[in-house]
Amino acid sequence: MIDAMPERVVAACDGASKGNPGPAGWAWVVAEDDEIPSRWEAGPLGRATNNIAELTALERLLAATDPDVPIEIRMDSQYAMKAVTTWLPGWKRNGWRTAAGKPVANQELVVRIDELLAGRTVEFRYVPAHQVDGDRLNDFADRAASQAATVQEPAGSELGSPEPPAAPDAVPTRRAPARKRPGKAGGRAGTSASSSRTIKAKFPGRCVCGRSYAAGESIAKNDQGWGHPECRTPERTDAG
Known part of the structure; x- marks a missing residue:
């Protein structure tokens, strides 16, 4: 006491x-x-x-x-x-x-x-x-x-x-590599360059997961905005 x-x-x-x-x-x-x-x-x-x-x-x-x-x-x-x-x-x-x-x-x-x-x-x-x-x-x-x-x-x-x-x-989750669409040799895989790239945050913010990120920290685009790279929504690939 x-x-x-x-x-x-x-x-x-x-x-x-x-x-x-x-x-x-x-x-x-x-x-x-x-x-x-x-x-x-x-x-x-x-x-x-x-x-x-x-x-x-x-x-x-x-x-x-x-x-x-x-x-x-x-x-x-x-x-x-x-x-x-x-x-x-x-x-x-x-x-x-x-x-x-x-x-x-x-x-x-x-x-x-x-x-x-x-x-x-x-x-x-x-x-x-x-x-x-x-x-x-x-x-x-x-x-x-x-x-x-x-x-x-x-x-x-x-x-x-x-x-x-x-x-x-x-903890970052491991994602399976995106598959290329059949019949599109040389075409883009299921992940586009713009959606997979990361940038340095200019200002502090908050990820969709609820955790904050600081200015200068690496962030990536998600369906609902920018956030931690590991919190990106897994890209979907089409069957055909």
């Missing part, structure tokens, strides 16, 4: 959606002084968007920590961070409507987060996701959220859960 109240808490939170929308989950983690995870929680959301998962993770973290202790929150979601640090004051002035006059998306979660932030000392820190030697707390929260989205079961330190594993979709 902790005898004295900590002077400051360092934490991270993350959300994941497998399909966006799709099976979703949230997670948060609180660290000791040496940034070793000491307490964490994750949970399922059923079918939800990635933005809902990200906001839920933040809401659950704020609800689970002492409002009297300053906290640093690390996140890889620019949407969730900007929602509460940049856009929220304007939304409140406009009666919870955007500058375009439309209702604020995910308003209930944003209102709840606003209530939890009242009177607290909170420092938000953006950290790029999936970096070699990247932020260990963000990586932990990312893995926990991904696991919760995949298995749709709660987990956490209070439940005695082991450290969350790497996401199942983080």
Whole structure:
């Protein structure tokens, strides 16, 4: 048991959606002084968007920590961070409507987060996701959220859960070589050059699998946009 109240808490939170929308989950983690995870929680959301998962993770973290202790929150979601640090004051002035006059998306979660932030000392820190030697707390929260989205079961330190594993979709899958269409000697195989090529991302983003990618990371085109090369939809080949 902790005898004295900590002077400051360092934490991270993350959300994941497998399909966006799709099976979703949230997670948060609180660290000791040496940034070793000491307490964490994750949970399922059923079918939800990635933005809902990200906001839920933040809401659950704020609800689970002492409002009297300053906290640093690390996140890889620019949407969730900007929602509460940049856009929220304007939304409140406009009666919870955007500058375009439309209702604020995910308003209930944003209102709840606003209530939890009242009177607290909170420092938000953006950290790029999936970096070699990247932020260990963000990586932990990312893995926990991904696991919760995949298995749709709660987990956490209070439940005695082991450290969350790497996401199942983080491991590239081997694809069988595409076959050439019969009667088309010299024709293209089932994979076109444009759909198989990878490029370096100019800006951070989020793959269809729910995981983020950073600027400079290799990405490839998928049916629903750009994302990790291993998450590309397998190309179909025709029988004739």
